């Protein structure tokens with residue numbers, strides 16, 4: 001390596017292998033390309049990840065959230081509790097159905113919704129909670145479900161980043177009224193674009209199937225007003241290939257995270273709650289010093305990195321009030337996380353050498369000023 005600039009390690013590396021390409025070509029040659037046998041098989045097979053709940057495939061994780069809220073009858077006048085420290089999709093889905101997101105703070109360790117803050121935010125207008133299993137760490141679902149049951153609220157898990165994560169042995173997507181997954185290319189598994197909804201409620205699953213397809217079960221016998229949020233069979237075929245690899249990739253992510261946990265000393269490594277199985281969609285550290293300097297140093301050392309998310313949702317333009325101000329939210333842990341976090345590469349294709357370079361760079365950059 002002397003004198004040679006070491007290769008850049010990207011923050012994420014979507015996998016599109018020969019098996020995915022062959023699956024896509026096979027479907028294209030079959031002529032059955034939209035919501036056909038591959039989608040049905042993918043729904044069936046994905047059930048194994050969510051305690052055999054019903055699964056409904058759609059065209060994205062955002063569609064999964066939006067359709068679920070629609071199917072539950074959430075709309076104007078309703079309040080939905082959601083973390084501000086997430087990707088905007090978590091709150092966009094609430095706004096897209098005409099309801100009001102109520103932003104609640106996170107726990108400092110897990111970066112997920114704080115159950116006590118959730119309980120304190122419930123009002124007579126609250127109809128649902130959207131816990132986000134951020135970075136692949138499960139939210140405190142036992143305590144969040146207790147709040148929901150006390151107030152008779154729906155729970156829509158945003159599991160976009162957490163395929164295969166669990167708490168006390170229960171997989172995410174199998175706690176709430178429904179769970180919503182994303183298959184965007186950088187996720188722990190993908191279908192190019194795609195999403196999946198899991199639910200134990202057969203009636204809800206049927207409504208979701210209608211809503212994703214113009215309200216039709218039988219062609220031209222529309223039962224309700226619906227959208228077109230169908231998954232293609234090409235996407236499903238790719239998703240099925242990826243699903244067969246997910247367990248192995250997850251173990252690799254977890255092993256990578258363990259190595260980083262044991263060797264990074266210059267930054268604060270991510271804690272894991274008791275009984276939680278973290279699947280490390282992101283490996284997210286906190287930097288106490290100058291984060292911009294740390295990011296620059298990492299970049300110089302060839303280590304891809306990113307901040308998820310530099311601006312909490314309540315500070316994004318569509319969520320400001322008429323005066324251009326964030327609402328009355330008090331979210332100290334959210335603000336602190338947004339200022340301190342950096343995600344380092346943890347993807348399953350990292351080599352032992354890559355991991356050593358990440359450790360070395362993190363320890364150097366942690367002291368960067």
Ligand SMILES: Cc1ncc(COP(=O)(O)O)c(C=O)c1O
Pocket residue numbers: 060061062063086087089090132158160161181182183184194195
């Ligand atoms: C937390 C979270 N929720 C929702 C989504 C939306 O998923 P998609 O991009 O598939 O619409 C994403 C990912 O992009 C996400 O990270």
